[in-house]
Amino acid sequence: MDLYIAPYDMIPPALMPPLRVRAGQAFYNIANLDEALAFARANPYPKGDHEGLIRRLQSADEPDEIIEAGNAFRWWAESNGILVERGLPG
Template sequence: MIAPLSPTTPHAFDPPLSLTVNGDSVTVATLDEALSFAERHPLPEGDYEGMIRRLQGSHSAEAMTEAANAFRWWAQSNGLTR
């Protein structure tokens, strides 16, 4: 199991990302939510492993921005964004 980020992770997506997976709509606003979503939906397009590493290692403002961008790109690559 991948360790969660701090529960105080600030909103990384402003506005929050609206994703659709298997017909269900999901809103992702924080890196914690992004990590949780990605763990539940390990889709093949994009650099999944690299994105997970970025989400797990996002402790500075720069790393958080990179993690948010990696998640957004991964979600777009897998056709999850609306």
């Protein structure tokens, strides 16, 4: 019996664990790089290299690039004070 493993490009690039961020009074759960990209485009906070973050989120396709892009999004959210810790209202 052969074990079938789906090619990596069929697995959505997920953020583990998902991140919770806020924009104004609204809160968003960011579970993958597509959601991180959409959020970052819609909310260009000033701290960090926003354009570099966008490029990194857009181009991540290898496992190590996906991890780095997720880490970059987390760092960007933390540096802009919009990352909400689990269990806290914000």
